[in-house]
Amino acid sequence: MIGALVTRAGSAVFTGLVGAVAYDGAKKAVRTGVVREGAVGAIAWGIRGKRVAEVGAEQVRLTTGDLVAEARARVGEQAPPPGDPTQAHDHAHDH
Template identity: 70%
Template sequence: MIAALLGKAGSTLVTGLVGAAAYDGAKRAVGAGVVREGAVAATAWGLRGKRRVETGAEQLRLTSGDIVAEARERVGEQAPPPGAHEAHDHQH
């Protein structure tokens, strides 16, 4: 019975030591800025990707505007000036 009790106590002690070592390792990693550095790097990649998407969307908008203008020219329509579709009912 005492051997079983000592066995369980030893097992609990080893588990506690492993847990404490893992906690200390995680604490050092956070303290050293490893986690923060990873978050900053991931955010930077996200911002770069966002800029590329925005650039592509703007290029697509400009290209489609050129295509519509050329199509209107071919059918004999005059393209409305930019902003002509916006309501502007008040006086200045």
């Protein structure tokens, strides 16, 4: 019985010691700017990824526009210029 109590107490002390060391390490990392540098680096990679995705989406949009214009030409239609107000959306309904 006493052996089990000593084992549990030793385990609690060890767990507390490990927690305290981890807490001190985290405090030191925050003070030295390691955490901030990591966060800034992760955000920078996210911005780069977003830019790559935007370029890809724009390329898809342009390619699709070219395909639609070519298809219209094949059936004898003239593709309207981009932003042509004569091709504007009919606003006879509620949005």
